[in-house]
Amino acid sequence: MKAFVFEHTGNPNDVLAVRELPEPKPGSGEILVRARLSPVHPSDMHIMRGRFGRQPTLPASSGIECVGVVEALGSGVAGPAPGTRVVLLNVWGSWRELIVSPAERVIPVPDDLSDEDAAQALVNPVTAWVMTMVEHDLKPGDWLAQTAAGSTVGQLVLQLARSERFRTVNIVRRRAQVPDIKALGGNVVITSEDNDWGTQLATASEGKALSRAIDCVAGRTGATVARHLAPGGRMLVYGALSSHRQTDPSAFEMPVFAPRLIYSAATVQGWYLLHWLEVTPLADCGAIFAKVLDRLASGALRLPPAKRHRPQNIADALRDADGRPREGKPLLDLSSWAAD
Numbered sequence: 001m002k003a004f005v006f007e008h009t010g011n012p013n014d015v016l017a018v019r020e021l022p023e024p025k026p027g028s029g030e031i032l033v034r035a036r037l038s039p040v041h042p043s044d045m046h047i048m049r050g051r052f053g054r055q056p057t058l059p060a061s062s063g064i065e066c067v068g069v070v071e072a073l074g075s076g077v078a079g080p081a082p083g084t085r086v087v088l089l090n091v092w093g094s095w096r097e098l099i100v101s102p103a104e105r106v107i108p109v110p111d112d113l114s115d116e117d118a119a120q121a122l123v124n125p126v127t128a129w130v131m132t133m134v135e136h137d138l139k140p141g142d143w144l145a146q147t148a149a150g151s152t153v154g155q156l157v158l159q160l161a162r163s164e165r166f167r168t169v170n171i172v173r174r175r176a177q178v179p180d181i182k183a184l185g186g187n188v189v190i191t192s193e194d195n196d197w198g199t200q201l202a203t204a205s206e207g208k209a210l211s212r213a214i215d216c217v218a219g220r221t222g223a224t225v226a227r228h229l230a231p232g233g234r235m236l237v238y239g240a241l242s243s244h245r246q247t248d249p250s251a252f253e254m255p256v257f258a259p260r261l262i263y264s265a266a267t268v269q270g271w272y273l274l275h276w277l278e279v280t281p282l283a284d285c286g287a288i289f290a291k292v293l294d295r296l297a298s299g300a301l302r303l304p305p306a307k308r309h310r311p312q313n314i315a316d317a318l319r320d321a322d323g324r325p326r327e328g329k330p331l332l333d334l335s336s337w338a339a340d
Helices: 042-049 115-119 125-137 153-163 175-183 195-204 220-226 258-265 273-279 282-298 312-319
Strands: 002-006 016-019 030-039 067-071 087-090 098-102 106-108 142-145 167-172 188-191 210-215 228-239 267-270 306-308 329-333
Touching: 002 312, 016 312, 030 087, 030 115, 030 195, 042 312, 087 329, 106 115, 106 282, 106 306, 115 282, 125 273, 142 220, 153 167, 153 195, 167 195, 167 210, 175 188, 175 220, 188 195, 195 220, 195 267, 210 220, 220 228, 220 258, 312 329
Parallel strands: 142 167, 142 210, 167 188, 210 228, 228 267, 306 329
Antiparallel strands: 002 016, 030 067, 030 098, 030 329, 067 087, 087 106
C-alpha cells in the first residue's frame, strides 16, 4: 500500500515522501479501514515541523482524521461490516491507503453525510461542541465571548449558538469583518481596531461582565478578554495566533494582568482536543462524536467548502493549509491512489 511518511521533522515539502509499505492485517479487536479522504490541517504542519503538542514516533504518517470504508475485521470483531463508511476517533496517521484501528474507535457515518464533511468532522466540530456544550455547559440565554469568530471553529460556535440559543460576543481584527459575523448570527461584534474595544467588551453582554470565553488568538487580544472576565469567570485558550507559521517565541506570550485575575478569581485555562480525548472516557468521546456527525448530516451544523487534492498534488494542499488563500479546506483524495 502507499503512504505519506516522514522520517524526520522540518519543512513539510522536504520531509514528506510516498512510500510503499506492506499491507497491514487487523489483529484481534481491530478493524482495517481503507481511507478515502483526509484533511490537511495547520496541526499537520505543526507535526511535520516538530512543534506540535503530541508528536508521533518516527517514521510516521501525518493526518489525524479521515473518512474511509471498512475493509476487513479482525478476530472477535462483530462490526461495522466490510463496506461500511466510517470515521476514526483519535487514530493517528491517516495519510495512507489502509489504516488499522481498534474496533471501538471506528464509528459509522450517517447515510446523509458527504465524504467531504465526514472527513473533517472530528477536529473542528468536536472542538466547538465540547468547549461550548461540555466545558462551558452553555444554556439558552447564556453569553459567550470568542475571538477569531471568522475561523472554522468560530463559525461552528455561531451555528451552535443559534441552535442552542446562547448568545455571543465576537472579537474580530478588522471592521470589514463585522457584517459577515453579524450575518452568521453573532449578537455583538467588536473589532480590535477600535482603541476602546476593551471598554466595549466590558458592557457587551447587556451590561454584565462575561463569565465564559474561548480564545484561539492569545497575545494581547486574549489577555484583554481575560482582564474583563466576571468574578469566577473562565476562559479556554485553544490556540495562539497563526502559530503554524509563527517563529517568534514572544508572539505566544499572553500578558495577563495578574491583579485583575487574582481579585476576580478568574481562570485562564489551556484547552487541547487531543488531551480531552485522552482523559475523557472513550464511550463519552464516541457519543459526542456521533452526535456531531448527526448534526452535520441534518444540516444543523455546516462546514465550509472543501477541495480535493490528488496525492501527487500534495504540495498544493500543504500550501493551502499553511495559509495561502484557498478555494476550500484541503482534503487528500487517498482513494485516487487505487486508480493510478
